Amino acid sequence: MKTILVTGASSGIGAETVRYLSKCGYNIVMVARNIERLKEVAFQVDKDSLIIPYDLRDLSSIETIFKKCEENELVLDGMVHAAGIVQDTPIRTNDIEIMQEVTTIHYYAFVELSKYFSKKRYSNDGSSIVAISSMASVLHEKGMCTYSAAKSAMDAAVGVMSKEFCNRSIRVNSILPRMVNTPMITNLGYLDSNSVKEALDPIQIAYLVEFLLSDKSKHITNAHIPVGG
Template structure:
């Protein structure tokens, strides 16, 4: 069936965290256009409703919850299953924050804050997905990592470490879940033109931008496209991998801001 559209996510149910803005929002919208049903996670119901209003199809649910509330995650995921009495077919972990400074100015509190937001909830979500009562066999999990996990820059100890942790955790989960044909991958985008990447794009000239990213800077939609591929059967033999979205950057540092 060469012509079959394998990017069809019809009838599949996905939990998308960080769905209020940026990559999470773009992914939720794209999944809905491909026929999937989305549980929208974020802290603010009001902001999630804005994402919801841009989505197509039916069967989506706005389910606000602060994922830094570690103890509550299992109960939250159970409520995501109960709302339509269906298990998940995939999870997109797009919740995350930036920030951090050079070591001389960095502090333990900030490191903890970033790890608590960017990494610890992913552990609880993977743990929940270790049961087929939560995630159906054949499901797909995608976390948003970063170029920083592979090419960290100055002032990125906290952020880059949290993203590298996501990558390594995904490799372990990929091994443990393979028997169920559950796949676990991450994407490593370069700077993305989202609220989180705004400071970078405001500080470079159009000429510099072109030098960094000959293919043009990444948009949230570019990243969402790769995520949809990783959720779909088109990537059914890809697991434990980290897909670099390079936009043509040759690995050069972006630390000139410091």
């Protein structure tokens, strides 16, 4: 059975993806900072999952995630990068520290994770990487300068990786959701209940993630798929 590493596994899209993939029979490696929430999600799934608490702002030690997998005799077949934070700030009040944090998680950490994932000792040939990008990557709305730029950078990296990793048949794709009903959205505080009701259920994203990880999509790479109508 395939083993998939999911970042952002403690909440929202990542947690829903863990639950759905586990139901489909995948083994899961879960990464996020909050160990209690990771344990709660692990408790909700049938199969044993490996929990690796990690703060992705620490770029220098990202290989330890993959070394932990190796110690547990796990060679990966897929990776889903769902960790993320949002910044909604007009440029006039931009905060450089938040800007660095957003860019680090969505872009730098994604590239570092993929660098190690693509090594033969950590992943099997024919593996699949799925990046959770956003429609913000292409819709440049007010307040979203850093978030949009970080997601565009992520999508550019997906394109480059799909070419650089194809000698190992590693496919790389991204999903661009519109609004999804997760704590990221509800914590923003300024959305009315109707907007939240109209938001997508995270399971809709999990279905597409599973398709992109599976052999059902074995000829699809460098696709950037919008979801949300």
